[in-house]
Amino acid sequence: MRVRHVSDRESVNSVMLEPAPPILLAEDDPVTRMLLTRSLKKAGYAVDAVGDGTAAFDKMVLRYHPILITDWEMPEMDGVQLCRAVRQLPLDGYVYVLLLTARDAKEHLVAGLEAGADDYLIKPVHEPELFARLNTARRILGLEHSLRLANQQNRLLSITDPLTGAFNRRQLMDQLPRELERCRRYAYPLSVVMCDIDHFKMVNDVHGHAVGDEVLRQFVARVQACIRGSDWIARFGGEEFMIVLPETPYDGGLQAAEKMRHVVESTPFVTDSVAVPVTASFGVGSTAPSGPDLTMRTETLIAVADACLYRCKQRGRNRSSGMEVSGAVAAGPPELIAAGR
Secondary structure: OOOOOOOOOOOOOOOOOOOOOOEEEEOOOHHHHHHHHHHHHHOOOOEEEEOOHHHHHHHHHHOOOOEEEEEOOOOOOOHHHHHHHHHOOOOOOOOEEEEEEOOOOHHHHHHHHHOOOOEEEEOOOOHHHHHHHHHHHHHHHHHHHHHHHHHHHHHHHHHEOOOOOOEOHHHHHHHHHHHHHHHHHHOOOEEEEEEEEOOHHHHHHHHOHHHHHHHHHHHHHHHHHHOOOOOEEEEEEOOEEEEEEEOOOHHHHHHHHHHHHHHHHHOOEEOOOOEEOOOEEEEEEEOOOOOOOOOOOHHHHHHHHHHHHHHHHHOOOOOEEEEEOOHHHHHOOHHHHHHOO
16 A cells, blocks of 8 residues: 545545546436546546446446446436445455435435445535545555455464465365365365475485575475476475375376475585585375265275375385375275374
């Protein structure tokens, strides 16, 4: 949000959004609609003008307009009905509704506000008063936008690992069952990759925890560069991470693991004080190509990936291993699968 100089007919204390938010104008009288449109455009607003409430509602469905100026008396759908309808729409942000009316009785104004209007103007519209009300609208929209951004930031902080930026384990355990259910419903395969940085304790012991933290951050960045936009990575704990690969069968999961492994070992991780050669091991657990059956559980898929990771470490690290889970294996207790590693 930025502050700019305003003209005499604008409030000098108003906080203005840049650029001016688009306005949807609903006015059935063509002369009034033309004059209002001309004034608003002269003031720098982009205006989408229509002649009735139904057309305005259709416009709002197709494109979010932060400000709605609507006449009360219109054919088919009047301004009050339009307010109620707009308030029911799942839009990208708040809509500030300014109701224009020739009715000046208090009960009429209360009815308009109760229908969802934020403010009203008595016709005929006095231009300086209109712009003053629009300045108020822009301040409120700016505050609402800032609040929405703050809420999004707070949510992001609650689901991500603060060090690496990957999702945290809580988000993993919340979203993975949903991903599994989605793949089951649409018969898509699903692969998960459990990975662990080899000898990470030695990195901390030799170079210090600051270097270790930087290695973790760079590790996540390299993994993210290898995966698709629909894939995601979560920090499972310590130096262990899980990558979720929706709509990916076993062969694709193993190829993705090998790609990540190669990228990690290809060049040292450069920090401010030292360049650290790093390798990692990867265990892949995948559903059948037709997706998980009704017996598949997320705990089972995680346990299989973890068992394959352990197998890699037993065989010397810096390698990948995997297993496709189906039928009786999927129905088995995770602890038994893990014990078989």
